[in-house]
Amino acid sequence: xxxxxxxxxxxxxxTTTKYSFPAPSFQSRSQETAVKQIKLESFFKDRFLVLHxxxxxxxxxxxxxxxxxxxxxxxxxxxxxxxxxxxxxxxCVT
Numbered sequence: 001x002x003x004x005x006x007x008x009x010x011x012x013x014x015t016t017t018k019y020s021f022p023a024p025s026f027q028s029r030s031q032e033t034a035v036k037q038i039k040l041e042s043f044f045k046d047r048f049l050v051l052h053x054x055x056x057x058x059x060x061x062x063x064x065x066x067x068x069x070x071x072x073x074x075x076x077x078x079x080x081x082x083x084x085x086x087x088x089x090x091x092c093v094t
Contacts, residue, residue: 008069009049009060019051033079040080 003023010016026032043049049060049068082088 006071007051009065010067010069011064012066013064019053021051021053029079036076036080040082044083 004020005023006018006020008016008018024032024035026035047062049062049065051058051060
């Protein structure tokens with residue numbers, strides 16, 4: 001059974017929505033790292049968050065999104081170059 005990942009989207013109007021999706025599988029660690037790096041860079045450059053599933057293509061303009069939270073394990077981010085302003089090891093205390 002495929003592991004699930006989650007994305008929580010908080011909109012500027014205060015509403016939130018959460019989606020689950022299968023964690024992708026890769027043939028090699030280097031392929032996984034390269035694909036994740038490209039997707040991360042694309043995520044920061046694009047104007048829309050696009051989800052596909054359940055027979056639907058859902059497009060959210062980033063102008064309507066306050067925050068996005070993606071689930072990930074630390075080891076899944078090894079080898080990925082994060083933006084220079086990324087704070088690592090953060091824990092929510094509220």
